[in-house]
Amino acid sequence: MKQQAVFKAMADPTRRAILKRLQAGALTAGELGAHFDMTGAALSHHFAVLKQADLVRTERRGQFIVYSLNSTVMEDVARMLMDFLQIKPSTGGDS
Amino acid sequence: MKQQAVFKAMADPTRRAILKRLQAGALTAGELGAHFDMTGAALSHHFAVLKQADLVRTERRGQFIVYSLNSTVMEDVARMLMDFLQIKPSTGGDS
DNA sequence: GCAATATTTAGGAAATTGCTTAATTATATA
DNA sequence: TATATAATTAAGCAATTTCCTAAATATTGC
Numbered sequence: 001m002k003q004q005a006v007f008k009a010m011a012d013p014t015r016r017a018i019l020k021r022l023q024a025g026a027l028t029a030g031e032l033g034a035h036f037d038m039t040g041a042a043l044s045h046h047f048a049v050l051k052q053a054d055l056v057r058t059e060r061r062g063q064f065i066v067y068s069l070n071s072t073v074m075e076d077v078a079r080m081l082m083d084f085l086q087i088k089p090s091t092g093g094d095s
Numbered sequence: 096m097k098q099q100a101v102f103k104a105m106a107d108p109t110r111r112a113i114l115k116r117l118q119a120g121a122l123t124a125g126e127l128g129a130h131f132d133m134t135g136a137a138l139s140h141h142f143a144v145l146k147q148a149d150l151v152r153t154e155r156r157g158q159f160i161v162y163s164l165n166s167t168v169m170e171d172v173a174r175m176l177m178d179f180l181q182i183k184p185s186t187g188g189d190s
Numbered sequence: 191g192c193a194a195t196a197t198t199t200a201g202g203a204a205a206t207t208g209c210t211t212a213a214t215t216a217t218a219t220a
Numbered sequence: 221t222a223t224a225t226a227a228t229t230a231a232g233c234a235a236t237t238t239c240c241t242a243a244a245t246a247t248t249g250c
Binding site: 004007008010011013016019020023074077078081082084085086087 | 099102103105106108111114115118169172173176177179180181182
């Protein structure tokens, strides 16, 4: 797991907002973009950073590209952060 | 709590290494610097970023300035991250 | 006060980031 | 095929970051 890529990806407020949006469910690049006041190109760059950190996945659906959280990696991120901060993991695996 | 400052502070590998060092106990700027291959001035800048994020505290002891983790804020950071990642907090407050 | 030590601040070069517009790729439809 | 739509990539620019050296500040001990 690319720790540096993950920290870097999360250091930007736009990218955190993208991740937040995706927590509610998968969205196309265009649907995501509707919520941000910047060009699609700028968003696309942010998507690339998130993808490089393996935080999101993409899937083409016809003309659209659907973004979704890579929840497996998000769990790893949580574990990594808790380890970094020396927090004990919760005992219950109540997913 | 300045979320953006915290994320930004943690995005740099040198600063994460500083935090790691401080988890073992407080150290002076000079002691910390001994572990890094860069000038004291560069380190001092990193200290400033960590201080701005309220992640470390300083205390002058004679000629030295002692750096220590601000553990209260570190706990807040952990909570913030777990909330961000939608992880349930551990039930036990076993400190 | 003066010199030595510890740390920060100032000023600047090089790399990175975040954004833009324009061009390109991929798909759908007529 | 031609055209429209969705999204990415390319090229370029301003702001920021990271590092350096040199100068300034703070403290200790003579």
